[in-house]
Amino acid sequence: MPxxxxxxxxxxxxxxxxxxxxxxxxxxxxxxxxNWDPDLALVEWRRRLAGAGWAVPSWPERWHGRGxxxxxxxxxxxxxxAAGSVGPPVxxxxxxxxxxxxxxxxxALRERFLPPTLTGEVTWCQLFSEPGAGSxxxxxxxxxxxxxxxxxxxxQKVWNTSAHHADLGMLLARTDWDAPKHKGISYFVLPMRxxxxxxxxxxxxxDHASFxxxxxxxARVPHDHVVGGVGDGWRAALTTLAFERRFGALGRPxxxxxxxxxxxxxxxxxxxxxxxxxxxxxxxxxxxxxxERARATGAGADPATRDEVARVLSMSRVGRWTAExxxxxxxxxxxxxxxxxxGKLAASHLARRAAAAHTMITGxxxxxxxxxxxxxxxxAEIIVSVPAQSIAGGTDEVQRNIVAERQLGLPRDxxxxxxxxxxxxPRNG
Ligand SMILES: Cc1cc2nc3c(=O)[nH]c(=O)nc-3n(C[C@H](O)[C@H](O)[C@H](O)COP(=O)(O)OP(=O)(O)OC[C@H]3O[C@@H](n4cnc5c(N)ncnc54)[C@H](O)[C@@H]3O)c2cc1C
Numbered sequence: 377m378p379x380x381x382x383x384x385x386x387x388x389x390x391x392x393x394x395x396x397x398x399x400x401x402x403x404x405x406x407x408x409x410x411n412w413d414p415d416l417a418l419v420e421w422r423r424r425l426a427g428a429g430w431a432v433p434s435w436p437e438r439w440h441g442r443g444x445x446x447x448x449x450x451x452x453x454x455x456x457x458a459a460g461s462v463g464p465p466v467x468x469x470x471x472x473x474x475x476x477x478x479x480x481x482x483x484a485l486r487e488r489f490l491p492p493t494l495t496g497e498v499t500w501c502q503l504f505s506e507p508g509a510g511s512x513x514x515x516x517x518x519x520x521x522x523x524x525x526x527x528x529x530x531x532q533k534v535w536n537t538s539a540h541h542a543d544l545g546m547l548l549a550r551t552d553w554d555a556p557k558h559k560g561i562s563y564f565v566l567p568m569r570x571x572x573x574x575x576x577x578x579x580x581x582x583d584h585a586s587f588x589x590x591x592x593x594x595a596r597v598p599h600d601h602v603v604g605g606v607g608d609g610w611r612a613a614l615t616t617l618a619f620e621r622r623f624g625a626l627g628r629p630x631x632x633x634x635x636x637x638x639x640x641x642x643x644x645x646x647x648x649x650x651x652x653x654x655x656x657x658x659x660x661x662x663x664x665x666x667x668e669r670a671r672a673t674g675a676g677a678d679p680a681t682r683d684e685v686a687r688v689l690s691m692s693r694v695g696r697w698t699a700e701x702x703x704x705x706x707x708x709x710x711x712x713x714x715x716x717x718x719g720k721l722a723a724s725h726l727a728r729r730a731a732a733a734h735t736m737i738t739g740x741x742x743x744x745x746x747x748x749x750x751x752x753x754x755x756a757e758i759i760v761s762v763p764a765q766s767i768a769g770g771t772d773e774v775q776r777n778i779v780a781e782r783q784l785g786l787p788r789d790x791x792x793x794x795x796x797x798x799x800x801x802p803r804n805g
Contacts, residue, residue, distance in 0.1 A: 414636025447707035460632030480604030501542035563609035621716030661730025
């Protein structure tokens with residue numbers, strides 16, 4: 377097995393490159409027929425699933441997968457749904473933390489954190505952004521200092537979704553102030569439930585409170601909870617960010633309404649998880665509501681409104697095809713890269729146009745919220761939620777820079793900080 381930082385842990389084994397989707401489908405279907413038991417505790421069921429390598433079949437066999445190509449994850453998810461069964465939990469643990477640890481190691485962290493993440497025994501949050509470091513994430517100033525067997529962390533993070541109820545944090549902190557900006561950062565697994573970690577929820581303009589500011593005051597991290605090696609955290613952070621660009625697209629799982637302990641626990645888990653994210657469909661603009669709203673309100677009789685609704689629905693369809701193209705690229709084994717930025721930009725554009733179309737249809741009533749308001753406040757929630765679409769996971773401007781520099785080969789953003797020790801760089805505050 378490759379060691380920390382090699383990235384080889386996510387490559388497919390040669391033998392599996394020729395795997396056949398129909399054969400995989402049949403194999404998992406047979407396995408489910410013999411093993412799916414809705415009366416198990418959810419954790420027990422997920423241990424069985426991961427033990428057989430079906431939780432994330434594209435992961436290597438050594439790490440609870442089957443070493444299959446990436447398309448196998450979708451094939452297996454389809455079969456789990458068709459059998460009325462349950463897969464691994466949805467969330468930043470399985471989508472961001474686990475793939476990053478899998479890619480960058482070390483083995484000790486893969487052993488310790490991959491299994492409880494796949495079973496849902498631990499939940500995660502992402503502690504990257506700071507008041508003075510968002511787009512310029514590598515300018516972060518939270519510090520980590522080694523004290524015996526532990527790292528001591530001090531600093532402030534912000535906009536950290538679900539930090540108020542997560543067990544573990546993906547934390548970026550500076551471990552070397554004399555190294556250049558991107559070199560002195562380390563990526564830690566921070567236990568959240570300790571006196572040195574205080575998460576204060578932030579109330580948003582849509583009245584939800586899904587993210588937090590997090591104060592780290594002599595917080596402790598075991599010395600070996602470092603992903604990808606001390607000082608090499610930036611590479612691991614880029615992996616997390618690349619996965620994040622497609623995380624937004626993950627939808628709510630649909631569970632069978634049948635009885636059974638595993639299903640009941642999965643429904644409760646999803647309910648609790650999606651409480652934080654229940655405004656996310658609105659932040660995407662709700663293009664899906666436009667046609668019905670145009671018909672129900674009579675606004676569709678206005679040619680300009682009709683034109684706009686048709687345009688947004690076309691963009692939505694094209695966006696779906698772009699997402700499918702990105703999925704197909706992933707299924708062929710490519711790590712998510714700049715194409716994620718294009719999809720994210722398209723989603724921001726669609727969200728803004730869809731919100732504008734909602735205001736064309738609804739008029740000034742779009743500002744109303746509460747019981748008697750249009751769609752019980754959903755229209756107003758769309759209007760005040762869409763700005764988040766072009767900020768979360770990297771702003772539109774940052775995505776454009778990525779496309780320009782990495783895809784189009786244009787000159788890089790001017791920078792004065794290359795090569796200088798971080799402590800000598802001018803910074804905010
Ligand atoms: C819904 C939501 C959930 C989030 N969840 C998390 C989370 O769980 N964990 C976490 O760590 N963070 C999270 N964030 C924070 C998010 O990653 C940051 O908000 C984002 O990276 C932007 O940083 P900033 O807010 O500091 O804005 P800034 O970086 O200050 O940007 C301000 C403006 O300047 C522009 N700008 C900055 N640099 C450039 C440049 N080089 N070229 C052109 N324009 C530029 C930006 O595009 C933006 O318009 C979340 C944000 C949102 C909205």
